[in-house]
Amino acid sequence: MPVIETAEGPAWRLRTPRGRLLLWLGWFALVALTVWCWQVMTKDTIWAFVADAPSQAADIGARAFPPRWSYVEKLWLPLWDTLNIATLGTMLGVIIATPVAFLAARNTTPSAMVARPVALFIIVASRSINSLIWALLLVSILGPGLLAGIIAIALRSIGFVGKLLYEAIEETDATQIEAIEATGASPPQVLIYGYWPQIAPAFWGISVFRWDINIRESAVLGLVGAGGLGLQLQASLNVLAWPQVTMILIVILATVVFSEWVSARVRHAII
Amino acid sequence: MSETVYHRHWRRPPTMIRDRRVRYALYLGIVLYLVLAIGSVDVNWVRVWEGFDRGWRFVLGFLQPDFTSRWRDISQGLVESLTMTMTATVAGVIISVPIGIGAARNLAPRPVYYACRAIIALSRSLQEIIIAILLVAMFGFGPFAGFLTLSFATIGFLSKLLAEDIEDIDEAQAEAIRSTGASWFQLVNYAVQPQVMPRLIGLVLYRFDINFRESAVIGIVGAGGIGATLNTAIDRYEYDSAGAILLIIIGIVMVAEYSSSHIRKWVQ
Numbered sequence: 001m002p003v004i005e006t007a008e009g010p011a012w013r014l015r016t017p018r019g020r021l022l023l024w025l026g027w028f029a030l031v032a033l034t035v036w037c038w039q040v041m042t043k044d045t046i047w048a049f050v051a052d053a054p055s056q057a058a059d060i061g062a063r064a065f066p067p068r069w070s071y072v073e074k075l076w077l078p079l080w081d082t083l084n085i086a087t088l089g090t091m092l093g094v095i096i097a098t099p100v101a102f103l104a105a106r107n108t109t110p111s112a113m114v115a116r117p118v119a120l121f122i123i124v125a126s127r128s129i130n131s132l133i134w135a136l137l138l139v140s141i142l143g144p145g146l147l148a149g150i151i152a153i154a155l156r157s158i159g160f161v162g163k164l165l166y167e168a169i170e171e172t173d174a175t176q177i178e179a180i181e182a183t184g185a186s187p188p189q190v191l192i193y194g195y196w197p198q199i200a201p202a203f204w205g206i207s208v209f210r211w212d213i214n215i216r217e218s219a220v221l222g223l224v225g226a227g228g229l230g231l232q233l234q235a236s237l238n239v240l241a242w243p244q245v246t247m248i249l250i251v252i253l254a255t256v257v258f259s260e261w262v263s264a265r266v267r268h269a270i271i
Numbered sequence: 272m273s274e275t276v277y278h279r280h281w282r283r284p285p286t287m288i289r290d291r292r293v294r295y296a297l298y299l300g301i302v303l304y305l306v307l308a309i310g311s312v313d314v315n316w317v318r319v320w321e322g323f324d325r326g327w328r329f330v331l332g333f334l335q336p337d338f339t340s341r342w343r344d345i346s347q348g349l350v351e352s353l354t355m356t357m358t359a360t361v362a363g364v365i366i367s368v369p370i371g372i373g374a375a376r377n378l379a380p381r382p383v384y385y386a387c388r389a390i391i392a393l394s395r396s397l398q399e400i401i402i403a404i405l406l407v408a409m410f411g412f413g414p415f416a417g418f419l420t421l422s423f424a425t426i427g428f429l430s431k432l433l434a435e436d437i438e439d440i441d442e443a444q445a446e447a448i449r450s451t452g453a454s455w456f457q458l459v460n461y462a463v464q465p466q467v468m469p470r471l472i473g474l475v476l477y478r479f480d481i482n483f484r485e486s487a488v489i490g491i492v493g494a495g496g497i498g499a500t501l502n503t504a505i506d507r508y509e510y511d512s513a514g515a516i517l518l519i520i521i522g523i524v525m526v527a528e529y530s531s532s533h534i535r536k537w538v539q
Contacts, residue, residue, distance in 0.1 A: 034361045037353070037357040037358050038358050041351065041355055041414050045414070045415045049411035050410055053409045056408065056409045056410075060409065084311060087304075088308055088309070124521065124528075125521050128484060128520055128525070129487075129517060129521070130484060130488045132400065132488045133487065133491075133498075133517075136491065136501075136502065136505055137505060137513070141322045141323075141325050142319050143315060145312075145315065146312045146313065146314075147312060150312070193283070220398050223492065224491065233401075237404065249401065252398075252401075253396055
């Protein structure tokens with residue numbers, strides 16, 4: 001902590017003059033960058049539309065209420081599809097992610113030079129691309145339908161589950177593994193009796209957590225044609241049936257709240 | 272002389288559910304659900320088979336990305352995405368810090384606390400893409416709607432985590448500042464801010480990362496950014512351009528992730 005000698009005696013400051021100057025320069029650069037980005041971004045913005053937005057919002061709001069309650073009859077099947085996309089997609093994702101996690105973890109990887117970087121790349125690639133983009137691709141490859149949605153959810157889940165699981169594997173207690181190895185156990189037995197009991201709570205917790213996220217994501221996958229509630233949402237939006245849109249949003253909200261409650265209960269029971 | 276008999280075999284006791292009947296009922300339920308769920312997935316295998324050809328072309332496009340022929344569209348989308356991410360993160364932080372302080376039980380009075388928690392719940396419960404659809408309908412196409420969407424989504428995320436951090440601070444330091452006769456603003460500035468600042472910087476960098484990833488998605492519904500370019504490329508079956516865009520997204524996310532982990536280490 002620098003002390004500056006003044007006429008009234010020593011005065012302490014938090015930072016040196018140099019440090020303060022650097023800090024101010026940093027803030028200045030940040031503000032300048034933001035302003036510049038703002039200008040580049042709004043270059044093509046039509047401000048008349050922005051000024052008009054409150055009246056547009058009021059208009060849409062007036063059309064959207066009251067929601068069309070009778071429409072809920074047609075939503076049960078898409079809701080079942082949405083739940084299936086999330087659940088089957090999560091299962092598939094977890095099944096693929098588990099071996100990837102074992103390849104990526106420092107203490108279980110067969111080769112740190114080849115297998116680990118490949119597994120880490122799979123995890124990063126899957127994490128950086130949103131399930132909606134995977135769905136967009138898969139719909140154009142496999143055709144519209146639930147299958148594209150399930151695979152999209154699975155591909156996105158690999159990265160998430162893989163990353164959290166490999167961190168859990170790296171945190172396992174090495175002495176227990178050694179104890180199992182010392183009994184002459186084969187590698188599969190070490191996996192089942194040494195690693196699995198240590199990572200099982202994390203495994204179930206991560207899976208249920210991802211399932212909860214996947215319910216939210218699968219609700220909108222239909223926007224690009226991958227089935228479920230989003231398909232109805234897209235159809236209603238295209239014909240500007242705002243009361244139906246409100247109804248669908250209510251159903252999605254209720255599903256999300258329900259899945260969050262389930263996942264909180266399950267995680268509470270496990271951990 | 273009696274001989275001790277050792278058991279040669281050992282069975283691991285069940286780890287999760289001890290009651291055998293409950294366990295088998297659970298297995299049966301899972302199998303029943305799987306049969307019903309997989310039965311309801313209607314797959315057109317002919318279409319899937321035809322799609323393999325296209326899928327293979329996509330894999331090839333990913334391996335041989337074409338950056339050049341659509342570079343003008345890609346670079347415009349990238350600039351939109353990056354500027355949108357930057358401004359939305361800054362705007363989101365500016366709005367979410369007061370809301371986060373308001374949502375901390377130990378700093379805010381009850382009515383403010385409930386109001387701020389309600390804002391957070393609203394922002395968190397709606398998907399980015401749904402907000403984007405509504406905002407595009409109100410504000411017109413383009414990155415401005417995307418900027419608003421990302422800012423709105425940032426508020427829910429940052430405020431919630433900031434509020435939880437503030438609730439977890441060391442009370443002794445706050446007590447010490449309070450006992451000097453400090454006002455509420457001085458309390459926030461000298462007791463709370465130094466304790467939560469490193470975590471806050473980490474969260475902001477993490478959110479920047481998420482906002483960039485989301486900006487690639489909300490373009491699909493017309494909110495500007497690289498997502499619109501990607502959507503067009505896939506719709507036109509230009510898989511080599513789509514592969515290039517995806518590789519750029521992965522690359523930027525990786526750079527952001529590594530640099531943010533470095534900055535976080537440096538801050539702490």
